Amino acid sequence: GQNIDQPTEMTATEGAIVQINCTYQTSGFNGLFWYQQHAGEAPTFLSYNVLDGLEEKGRFSSFLSRSKGYSYLLLKELQMKDSASYLCAVTDSNYQLIWGAGTKLIIKP
Amino acid sequence: DTEVTQTPKHLVMGMTNKKSLKCEQHMGHRAMYWYKQKAKKPPELMFVYSYEKLSINESVPSRFSPECPNSSLLNLHLHALQPEDSALYLCASSQDGGGSYNEQFFGPGTRLTVL
Numbered sequence: 001g002q003n004i005d006q007p008t009e010m011t012a013t014e015g016a017i018v019q020i021n022c023t024y025q026t027s028g029f030n031g032l033f034w035y036q037q038h039a040g041e042a043p044t045f046l047s048y049n050v051l052d053g054l055e056e057k058g059r060f061s062s063f064l065s066r067s068k069g070y071s072y073l074l075l076k077e078l079q080m081k082d083s084a085s086y087l088c089a090v091t092d093s094n095y096q097l098i099w100g101a102g103t104k105l106i107i108k109p
Numbered sequence: 110d111t112e113v114t115q116t117p118k119h120l121v122m123g124m125t126n127k128k129s130l131k132c133e134q135h136m137g138h139r140a141m142y143w144y145k146q147k148a149k150k151p152p153e154l155m156f157v158y159s160y161e162k163l164s165i166n167e168s169v170p171s172r173f174s175p176e177c178p179n180s181s182l183l184n185l186h187l188h189a190l191q192p193e194d195s196a197l198y199l200c201a202s203s204q205d206g207g208g209s210y211n212e213q214f215f216g217p218g219t220r221l222t223v224l
Binding site: 031033040042043044089091100102104 | 216
């Protein structure tokens with residue numbers, strides 16, 4: 001079956017760094033997305049990885065290891081507005097997007 | 110225009126009502142999606158239209174009926190819903206329905222409550 005695992009909830013301090021992990025077991029792999037979703041709002045795109053390595057975009061970076069079925073999202077210089085759910089999603093061999101359950105990130109002052 | 114719009118934002122309906130949700134995008138995307146999302150859960154795929162043809166129907170009950178009048182519009186017709194259908198309904202679009210890079214752009218959603 002298809003499976004994507006993320007921690008349910010994480011807490012971090014404003015100004016700090018946090019890493020959200022995602023492991024996946026899917027039928028094929030055609031890329032991995034990270035989305036941010038604030039409560040009651042729609043998901044918004046953060047990053048896309050299809051090759052191994054680190055993609056950096058401002059305060060956010062995303063890493064992929066295809067051999068390990070593993071990705072992480074790294075958030076630096078945390079701000080209160082970063083409190084949200086972070087969803088990992090994998091495109092499988094049928095080009096369907098398989099979603100993880102999301103990680104709720106709580107930022108404390 | 111990089112926006113997906115959805116109307117209405119909120120909808121309250123009884124179990125005998127018939128209503129429709131609407132979605133529109135003007136990015137030239139050829140794939141459009143309907144998702145259902147319950148609180149604290151990920152989006153759950155319902156339907157995918159690719160080049161205006163229904164390509165995926167994830168075993169959704171017939172009380173939900175999708176329609177794609179043209180490449181920019183997507184509707185979801187609702188009839189005889191149950192209280193457990195109350196959720197956030199999200200529309201999304203992507204460049205096309207295949208290919209590895211299918212970043213999906215989401216609309217703000219319709220918050221549906223069935224009484």
